[in-house]
Amino acid sequence: MRIGFIGLGNMGGRMAACIVRAGHAVLGYDVHAADLKTAGSVAEVTDGSDIVLLSLPDSGVVEAVVLGEDGLRAHARSGQIVVDLSTSSPDSTTRIHGLLGARGTAYLDAGISGGAAAAEKAALTLMVGGEPEALERARPVLDLFSAKVFHCGPSGAGHTVKLLNNFLNATALAATAEVMVAGKKAGLDLEVLLAVLNASSGVNFATLNRFPKIIHGDYLKGGLTNSLMLKDVNLYVELAAKLGVASLNSAGPVATFGMARALGYADEISNTVVDAIGDLSGGVRLHTGEDA
Structure with a gap:
């Protein structure tokens, strides 16, 4: 599975590093880590990944990345999975879920807990909303930086x-x-x-x-x-x-x-x-x- 990551700050960078340490390549945008292959745009990450992980400051930034001009939605495709690891408004989450779902793209909201120390140890707790089938397909990637993954319900439940x-x-x-x-x-x-x-x-x-x-x-x-x-x-x-x-x-x-x-x-x-x-x-x- 080709893995993309958009937003690698305090938490995103540590989660991506866990994936890399497990032996997987990560295509990242807004990345400063030398061991990641960097992309020039959101579109490039979306086009080159089967699963795209988002770790962004708030719902406004998530919406700009996903719904903005030449953003993720414009390049999303059927069968692709997007996992939003940000802390976002559930209303915004369910809206994006519907818009991506119309393209056949699964959208999971996955709140994280544990902080930077747990991220570095691949010991985060994830609380996930969305379709169970999509979660099971994403789980092998999520398990690379998480110790516990809970399915909390439909879209928006995780956030x-x-x-x-x-x-x-x-x-x-x-x-x-x-x-x-x-x-x-x-x-x-x-x-x-x-x-x-x-x-x-x-x-x-x-x-x-x-x-x-x-x-x-x-x-x-x-x-x-x-x-x-x-x-x-x-x-x-x-x-x-x-x-x-x-x-x-x-x-x-x-x-x-x-x-x-x-x-x-x-x-x-x-x-x-x-x-x-x-x-x-x-x-x-x-x-x-x-x-x-």
Whole structure:
């Protein structure tokens, strides 16, 4: 199967690298990795691939790549598979699914979770929407960078699950960052605080996997930025409104990551939200020697 990849940033580049390490050639567009064969356009990738993977910032970019002039749709063909690994609006996803389906092209929405570290280890979790048959044809490629692949339902279901997951992720990160700043200002030993949280009901992904490193100045690399986290939370708010769900908990992460963006942390990894909170709390830094 000929594999194309469009959009190789923090996550896309790592996923493509996993495919290359497994011994497969990848034709990429917007690529800076030396071990990939680069293409000059979206059209060239589409024409030269049986499966095209997309890893792009948002629905607007996905629509431009797929539906734009001389874009993917103009070159898509029957039997081809397109897998959107971006975090996108489910409404946009189902629209693209219908337009590509009219050409006989399968379109899968595949939200990803696990961050840059999991991408490098080929240990991502994928949540996929679309036809089961198309997923089974794509699975040998998806398995090259994923440890778990879930079929979540019809088109749009994968991106819906991704928004639900990212909302919980954002809420836990924002709340934990605030708690850690409060702990530092209270004079607590942060190692002990984390040990207590991880043995108690406050345990979450951030307490287990993020802050044991952050308190020593390691913010991790390549993960979702504050700006993209805010984008995902806002997509969740739109989804909740459409579904008629009272989103009483969305104000916290919207305010937190919006504040981080306003304070200049937009393009920094979302873990730096703790520094943005620290800035508003007297210049607090969790790790020794970094108090402002």
